[in-house]
Amino acid sequence: MKENYFETIKTRESSLPERTAEQISKLIVEQHLTSEDKLPSEFELAELLHVGRGTIREGVKLLVARNVLEIRRGKGTYIAPNPGEVPDPLGFAYYPDQFQLALDLAEIRGQTEPWVARMAAEHATAEDIKRLRESCSIVEQDILNERDHSQNDVLFHVAIAKCTQNLVVPKLIPIITYAVTLFVSLTESRLRMETIVGHREILEAISDGDGQRAEKAMAQHIEYNRALLQEIIGKLKHDGAKNPNNIF
Amino acid sequence: MKENYFETIKTRESSLPERTAEQISKLIVEQHLTSEDKLPSEFELAELLHVGRGTIREGVKLLVARNVLEIRRGKGTYIAPNPGEVPDPLGFAYYPDQFQLALDLAEIRGQTEPWVARMAAEHATAEDIKRLRESCSIVEQDILNERDHSQNDVLFHVAIAKCTQNLVVPKLIPIITYAVTLFVSLTESRLRMETIVGHREILEAISDGDGQRAEKAMAQHIEYNRALLQEIIGKLKHDGAKNPNNIF
Numbered sequence: 225m226k227e228n229y230f231e232t233i234k235t236r237e238s239s240l241p242e243r244t245a246e247q248i249s250k251l252i253v254e255q256h257l258t259s260e261d262k263l264p265s266e267f268e269l270a271e272l273l274h275v276g277r278g279t280i281r282e283g284v285k286l287l288v289a290r291n292v293l294e295i296r297r298g299k300g301t302y303i304a305p306n307p308g309e310v311p312d313p314l315g316f317a318y319y320p321d322q323f324q325l326a327l328d329l330a331e332i333r334g335q336t337e338p339w340v341a342r343m344a345a346e347h348a349t350a351e352d353i354k355r356l357r358e359s360c361s362i363v364e365q366d367i368l369n370e371r372d373h374s375q376n377d378v379l380f381h382v383a384i385a386k387c388t389q390n391l392v393v394p395k396l397i398p399i400i401t402y403a404v405t406l407f408v409s410l411t412e413s414r415l416r417m418e419t420i421v422g423h424r425e426i427l428e429a430i431s432d433g434d435g436q437r438a439e440k441a442m443a444q445h446i447e448y449n450r451a452l453l454q455e456i457i458g459k460l461k462h463d464g465a466k467n468p469n470n471i472f
Numbered sequence: 473m474k475e476n477y478f479e480t481i482k483t484r485e486s487s488l489p490e491r492t493a494e495q496i497s498k499l500i501v502e503q504h505l506t507s508e509d510k511l512p513s514e515f516e517l518a519e520l521l522h523v524g525r526g527t528i529r530e531g532v533k534l535l536v537a538r539n540v541l542e543i544r545r546g547k548g549t550y551i552a553p554n555p556g557e558v559p560d561p562l563g564f565a566y567y568p569d570q571f572q573l574a575l576d577l578a579e580i581r582g583q584t585e586p587w588v589a590r591m592a593a594e595h596a597t598a599e600d601i602k603r604l605r606e607s608c609s610i611v612e613q614d615i616l617n618e619r620d621h622s623q624n625d626v627l628f629h630v631a632i633a634k635c636t637q638n639l640v641v642p643k644l645i646p647i648i649t650y651a652v653t654l655f656v657s658l659t660e661s662r663l664r665m666e667t668i669v670g671h672r673e674i675l676e677a678i679s680d681g682d683g684q685r686a687e688k689a690m691a692q693h694i695e696y697n698r699a700l701l702q703e704i705i706g707k708l709k710h711d712g713a714k715n716p717n718n719i720f
Contacts, residue, residue, distance in 0.1 A: 253565055289537035290558070292566070308563020310538070314643045315556020317501055318540070321639075328638045335587045390576045391569075392648075395562045400640075 240275065244283030247273050249292060252303055263293060263301040309395070316402050323457045326403035330450040333400050334443070337381065340397075341426055341442035342435040344387035352387040353431050359383040360427045367416045374405040380423060384442075387430060407453060418448055488523065492531030495521050497540060500551055507553040511541060557643070564650050571705045574651035578698040581648050582691070585629065588645075589674055589690035590683040592635035600635040601679050607631040608675045615664045622653040628671060632690075635678060655701060666696055 238246075248269065251257070264272070269280045284301060287293040294304045319325045348356070359380045366373035378401045385394040422445035429438035486494075496517065499505070512520070517528045532549060535541040542552045567573045596604070607628045614621035626649045633642040670693035677686035 249565065256568055258568075285533065286537045289534045292563070306563060307566040308560060310558060310561060312556060313558060313561030314640070315540070315554060317497070318555040319639065320504060320506075325639055328640050331638055332640055332644070336584065339583045390579055391567065391573055392562070392576050392580055396580070396644075396647075399644075 240279050241282035241286060244273060244275055244279050245286040248280075248283055248287060252292070252307065257303045259303050259305040259307075261303050262299075263303065312402070314399060322403075322406060323461060326406060326453060327450075327457060329400055329403045330446070330453050334446045334450055336396070336400060337384075337446050338439045338443040340385055340388060340393055341430065342439035343390070343393075344384045345430045345433050345435040345438040347389045348387035348430055348433070352383075356380075356383045356387065356427055356430065360423050363423060364420055367420055373419070377401075377419065378404055384426065384430065403453075407456060414452060415449065418445075422448065488527050489530035489534060492521060492523055492527050493534040493538075496528075496531055496535060500540070500555065505551045507551050507555075509551050510547075511549040511551065560650070562647060570651075570654060571709060574654055574701060575698075575705060577648055577651045578694070578701050582694045582698055584644070584648060585632075585694050586687045586691040588633055588636060588641055589678065590687035591638070591641075592632045593678045593681050593683040593686040595637045596635035596678055596681070600631075604628075604631045604635065604675055604678065608671050611671060612668055615668055621667070625649075625667065626652055632674065632678065651701075655704060662700060663697065666693075670696065 248263070251264075251272075257263075263269075263284070266277045266280045266284075270277045273280070284293060288295060288301075290308060291304050291310050292307045293301050295301050316325060344352075359376070363373050363376045363380050366376055378398060381401055382394050382397045385397045388394075422441065425441040426438060426445060429435075429441050496511070499512075499520075505511075511517075511532070514525045514528045514532075518525045521528070532541060536543060536549075538556060539552050539558050540555045541549050543549050564573060592600075607624070611621050611624045611628050614624055626646060629649055630642050630645045633645045636642075670689065673689040674686060674693060677683075677689050
């Protein structure tokens with residue numbers, strides 16, 4: 225590593241640990257460090273960035289809090305598997321109106337997932353199809369055994385997104401399906417059969433490489449979900465329910 | 473506040489500060505605290521959550537790192553304005569292939585922003601149009617004065633997204649436009665006129681409430697950008713350039 229590799233970091237506005245975190249981030253990016261790589265020691269980082277080891281420790285804590293670094297017990301500090309990816313990245317949990325949030329997400333799903341399904345049909349590899357088939361089957365097993373299938377349902381939609389070969393599409397699905405788990409206790413019983421039939425139709429269309437059919441099947445599946453959600457939320461609001469957190 | 477409001481937090485798997493952070497998050501959600509609200513004192517939180525003040529301090533640090541809380545100098549710790557929203561929420565900065573990332577984001581923009589523009593035309597209020605017009609004019613001034621317009625360009629697209637009245641769409645735009653600033657030094661000079669003309673056409677279509685025209689104008693604008701980006705990245709790759717960080 226070059227000495228004086230980094231600009232002197234004490235000149236900028238944010239706090240010293242914050243600036244140190246930024247410099248460590250830069251190091252990770254510029255040195256192409258991955259989750260295979262251990263972070264250089266506190267001592268090395270302190271030398272390199274011209275700050276004390278206490279400051280390094282605070283900077284590292286910030287990056288752990290942000291999922292850029294992770295502490296592996298007995299092994300030390302490593303780069304996280306998907307550095308910088310956080311659960312609930314848009315802070316949906318803090319939205320005051322979870323009803324409106326759910327409806328708005330359903331609207332976005334209706335506009336997004338159909339083209340994702342089309343693109344999936346156009347670009348899926350044999351390996352992708354195999355994984356998608358497995359994922360579809362896991363959801364069916366959940367439903368047939370009357371388990372909550374919401375987590376695996378999201379994973380099925382992520383598996384479709386992976387078929388597109390686009391790096392970012394699979395990362396967007398967990399964001400726009402955030403509300404799936406929120407209302408599952410109310411929608412689930414009425415969605416069981418539709419989910420099995422809908423998912424199979426989407427799977428077969430993608431497997432056949434039929435983009436148009438995949439797009440149409442997905443549009444129907446999402447619209448069915450959206451309409452049911454709207455009906456349920458309409459009733460809840462009518463009954464004066466104010467906050468899903470208090471209801472479920 | 474009720475005593476024993478929270479489940480005892482020392483029983484779960486993650487670290488104590490992590491669990492404390494979760495409990496403070498819950499408190500914020502359940503009490504509907506907003507950026508107007510000061511966080512209860514360390515002392516109060518320690519009493520309520522049955523942990524020491526040092527642990528509260530660590531938990532608060534985690535939530536500050538995640539933009540859930542913010543420290544206002546001389547005032548204390550408050551709820552952040554958009555709690556839980558982080559810059560670069562998907563960790564794009566850490567993607568090893570920034571070229572592919574930029575192309576994949578351009579693909580997503582091409583599939584997304586046209587329907588956003590249509591929905592904007594269908595739902596914009598007079599106030600939205602006024603803000604959009606101002607935003608459009610700021611980008612034009614940047615271009616005419618040969619300043620980097622990339623930040624304000626993103627804000628123009630966010631202003632369009634706000635016209636949809638969907639809570640989440642404006643939050644997705646900064647994610648999918650991440651790459652706009654990355655290649656701006658290379659695309660900018662060739663995009664100046666197209667940007668002015670394209671933006672104005674989109675603005676007028678939305679202002680007229682013409683969804684179809686807005687959708688078409690946006691599709692053209694994004695496709696022009698995408699094609700140019702592809703051409704530039706193709707050349708860079710051909711020249712053996714390996715990493716935008718080393719190039720610019």
